[in-house]
Amino acid sequence: QLVESGGGLVQAGGSLRLSCAASGFTFSSYAMNWYRQAPGKERELVATILSTGGTTNYADSVKGRFTISRDNAKNTVYLQMNSLKPEDTAVYYCNVWRGMDYWGNGTLVTVSS
Secondary structure, eight states: OEEEEOOEEEETTOOEEEEEEEOSSOGGGSOEEEEEEOTTSOOEEEEEEOTTSSOEEEOTTTTTTEEEEEETTTTEEEEEEOSOOGGGOEEEEEEEESSSEEEOOOEEEEEEO
């Protein structure tokens, strides 16, 4: 199970930190992803962190502004989002691939201009 939290309404230039609490599997063994889906658009991969946390990857659109991290002791993955832009408005989903995709229900981030 994946449960996201931390979304909300923020002004452009502001920050939010999303959290995703995982359960039901060996969290520390899997890479974790954050995706987002804006209204009328396809879901896109935002950031990935490998199981040990030593390697991360980002979409070009968020590089330098977003940071993915994880705490394997707490079975939680985070997405720190700084310098938010209106185009970051989307539902943000936590994801893990374990033979198939598993998704949380998402958390809405709205960035006002």
